[in-house]
Amino acid sequence: MNDITEIRWHGRGGQGAVTSAELLALTAIKEGNIAQAFPSFGPERRGAPVIAFNRISAGKPIRSRAAIAEPDIVVVLDPGLLGIIDVTRGLRDGGVLIVNSSKGLATVNSEIGGPWKLAVVDATAIARDILKRPIVNTAMLGALIKATGVVNLESLTQPLEERFGKLSEINVQACSKAYKEAVVMEYSPGVKKAEKVYPIEKSLSWKELNLGFVVTEMGNARSYRTGYWKSERPVRDNAKCIKCGMCALFCPEDCIHQDAEGYFEADEFYCKGCGICARECWTGAITMVEA
Amino acid sequence: MERRVAFESSFAIAEAVKMADIDVCAAYPITPQTHIVERVAQLVANGELDANYIPVESEHSALSACLGSSAAGGRTFTATAGQGLELMHEVVYVASGMRLPIVMSVCNRALSVPLSIWGDHSDVMSVRDTGWIQIFAENAQQAFDLTLCAFHIAEDPAVLLPTMIHIDGFHLSHVIEPVLLPEQEKVTRFLPKYHHPFALDVNNPAAMGDFALPDLYTEAKVAHDMALRNSIKVILQVWQKFGEEFGREYSPVETYGAEDADILLLTMGSFSEVAMEAIDRLKRAGEKVGLVRLRLWRPFPFEQFRQTVGRAKLLIVLDRALSVGGPGPVCSEVQAALYHLKERPQVIGFIGGLGGRDISVEGFQNMIHRGMDKASQGKPGEIEVFDVREK
Numbered sequence: 001m002n003d004i005t006e007i008r009w010h011g012r013g014g015q016g017a018v019t020s021a022e023l024l025a026l027t028a029i030k031e032g033n034i035a036q037a038f039p040s041f042g043p044e045r046r047g048a049p050v051i052a053f054n055r056i057s058a059g060k061p062i063r064s065r066a067a068i069a070e071p072d073i074v075v076v077l078d079p080g081l082l083g084i085i086d087v088t089r090g091l092r093d094g095g096v097l098i099v100n101s102s103k104g105l106a107t108v109n110s111e112i113g114g115p116w117k118l119a120v121v122d123a124t125a126i127a128r129d130i131l132k133r134p135i136v137n138t139a140m141l142g143a144l145i146k147a148t149g150v151v152n153l154e155s156l157t158q159p160l161e162e163r164f165g166k167l168s169e170i171n172v173q174a175c176s177k178a179y180k181e182a183v184v185m186e187y188s189p190g191v192k193k194a195e196k197v198y199p200i201e202k203s204l205s206w207k208e209l210n211l212g213f214v215v216t217e218m219g220n221a222r223s224y225r226t227g228y229w230k231s232e233r234p235v236r237d238n239a240k241c242i243k244c245g246m247c248a249l250f251c252p253e254d255c256i257h258q259d260a261e262g263y264f265e266a267d268e269f270y271c272k273g274c275g276i277c278a279r280e281c282w283t284g285a286i287t288m289v290e291a
Numbered sequence: 292m293e294r295r296v297a298f299e300s301s302f303a304i305a306e307a308v309k310m311a312d313i314d315v316c317a318a319y320p321i322t323p324q325t326h327i328v329e330r331v332a333q334l335v336a337n338g339e340l341d342a343n344y345i346p347v348e349s350e351h352s353a354l355s356a357c358l359g360s361s362a363a364g365g366r367t368f369t370a371t372a373g374q375g376l377e378l379m380h381e382v383v384y385v386a387s388g389m390r391l392p393i394v395m396s397v398c399n400r401a402l403s404v405p406l407s408i409w410g411d412h413s414d415v416m417s418v419r420d421t422g423w424i425q426i427f428a429e430n431a432q433q434a435f436d437l438t439l440c441a442f443h444i445a446e447d448p449a450v451l452l453p454t455m456i457h458i459d460g461f462h463l464s465h466v467i468e469p470v471l472l473p474e475q476e477k478v479t480r481f482l483p484k485y486h487h488p489f490a491l492d493v494n495n496p497a498a499m500g501d502f503a504l505p506d507l508y509t510e511a512k513v514a515h516d517m518a519l520r521n522s523i524k525v526i527l528q529v530w531q532k533f534g535e536e537f538g539r540e541y542s543p544v545e546t547y548g549a550e551d552a553d554i555l556l557l558t559m560g561s562f563s564e565v566a567m568e569a570i571d572r573l574k575r576a577g578e579k580v581g582l583v584r585l586r587l588w589r590p591f592p593f594e595q596f597r598q599t600v601g602r603a604k605l606l607i608v609l610d611r612a613l614s615v616g617g618p619g620p621v622c623s624e625v626q627a628a629l630y631h632l633k634e635r636p637q638v639i640g641f642i643g644g645l646g647g648r649d650i651s652v653e654g655f656q657n658m659i660h661r662g663m664d665k666a667s668q669g670k671p672g673e674i675e676v677f678d679v680r681e682k
């Protein structure tokens with residue numbers, strides 16, 4: 001590895017990728033290293049794919065503030081991202097890939113293996129079990145530490161306490177459990193990255209833009225499948241539902257519509273699994289289940 | 292028949308606006324621009340101009356209303372000055388970014404503090420980088436002619452950029468002079484109809500003024516920049532056509548007695564005519580001096596400018612704005628434009644005519660001599676504020 005270890009986190013808005021990067025930097029700095037943590041700056045939307053970054057060095061000053069294109073380590077918080085984003089793009093030969101998945105090491109390796117060390121942990125199950133919520137960031141920190149040793153597991157406790165207060169204890173538990181359960185496949189040189197085509201959005205040149213940056217494809221947000229973003233989906237209990245429509249009123253994607261029987265049904269294509277409908281339903285008719 | 296009338300520049304501009312048969316004027320009155328918008332409002336009220344006059348509560352709203360009307364495909368005019376332009380500032384960028392060909396008269400005025408209603412070019416410099424075409428008039432006739440041309444240039448399908456016509460506050464806005472007014476028929480023939488390719492249309496919806504991620508912002512800015520730079524071709528064409536139709540010639544860089552001059556003075560706006568008088572007097576005394584008048588401020592006419600001044604020995608630049616703690620804004624731009632030339636004149640900058648302070652004919656003679664002295668003493672560097680009391 002280089003003098004500066006570069007880490008890229010892939011997650012979704014609300015899963016805590018940015019918090020993971022922050023906690024890692026706090027821990028590394030506390031251990032006497034130099035470190036950086038930053039998100040990919042932009043509009044925030046729960047469920048949307050997000051990226052966060054770390055740079056860690058034992059002594060060499062860190063000067064670059066640019067997004068990391070060729071990371072040494074990649075951490076994927078959401079298994080659903082694997083099909084739609086090229087998470088290993090630029091990952092260096094001999095680097096480390098850490099994936100949250102329930103599918104196990106062999107399956108993940110067949111899907112996304114390459115010339116790097118691979119670590120797999122079912123962080124969602126750990127989070128659901130211990131935190132009672134699918135926020136996987138602290139569990140993934142445990143898996144990262146096991147696979148890379150960038151910081152020591154014990155050093156993480158204080159930053160977790162400062163960050164989570166009363167909730168720190170269960171987060172420490174989640175982190176330790178993932179540390180224990182993560183399974184690791186060592187790097188074997190010469191392995192090729194699996195061929196896979198990812199959708200690439202072509203960036204326009206200045207000559208291709210409309211005059212005055214006018215957008216003429218009206219309603220083009222309709223083709224944006226926010227349903228890809230979810231890790232949970234709402235399920236309604238008709239026995240409790242009183243057809244009041246409150247859930248539809250609060251849905252940020254405006255994707256809940258009344259069906260022929262009068263029930264308010266979420267459209268799978270757009271539902272991003274934010275859980276707001278479940279929280280707003282005052283009869284408790286909606287529960288969020290794994291997507 | 293062409294008519295010869297006595298008009299201040301404000302009325303000459305209102306007359307051009309009437310003859311251009313605008314659809315909308317949204318404006319907020321501010322000294323020294325008041326006469327323009329009062330006159331336009333009066334023409335609308337009298338039924339002489341069939342347009343919507345929108346009185347608004349601020350300059351920010353004035354230009355915002357103009358965005359709407361121009362985007363809907365209406366020929367749109369507004370006017371402001373000094374502090375009003377400052378209050379409008381945010382929307383000034385929006386109008387050009389959205390490529391809306393609004394024509395705006397700016398009655399150049401000093402900026403607070405101290406509060407001053409009088410003229411200088413501080414307000415011009417504050418909107419230097421806003422992406423509008425910017426043209427200076429030197430008298431009431433030019434104010435009329437150039438306002439008319441401004442609609443033609445701004446609305447040209449190859450341009451579609453808002454355009455400012457700068458007139459000096461009071462020195463132009465409030466001074467009565469003779470003005471030739473062409474026949475309406477000729478003006479109507481001269482000015483094509485305005486058509487915006489993305490004009491607001493409920494049957495063909497479009498989003499204007501959209502958001503760009505870092506991935507596209509640079510490209511959008513470059514597209515705007517290229518459009519502004521390329522607009523010079525259309526500016527030249529329109530001024531040539533105007534010359535052919537109406538007999539008065541305009542060009543991006545104009546001169547007076549500069550043909551065989553070694554020493555050139557550069558001015559913008561109404562002070563150019565005062566300076567002409569000084570040039571005449573010095574020439575009579577056998578001095579090889581001449582005048583350069585920068586008519587087109589944006590896009591900066593690099594090529595024409597270099598051709599005009601490249602061979603002179605000394606170029607004296609008058610800035611009517613003080614960039615506090617920095618160089619004279621016109622002077623530094625001129626120096627940058629000349630820097631790459633192998634042979635270039637020495638450049639000496641003066642700052643003067645601030646907040647309505649006059650510079651007389653004698654004043655310009657003194658300025659030129661002072662510049663020559665500094666050049667011969669080899670002390671060109673220091674910025675000098677002309678006519679300032681040291682004690």
Ligand code: SF4
Nearest residue numbers: 241242244245247281
């Ligand atoms: S808010 Fe709850 S009770 Fe009301 S319609 Fe939605 S699911 Fe039914």
Ligand code: SF4
Nearest residue numbers: 251271272274275277
């Ligand atoms: S249906 Fe519920 S979970 Fe899905 S986007 Fe709407 S509020 Fe969020």
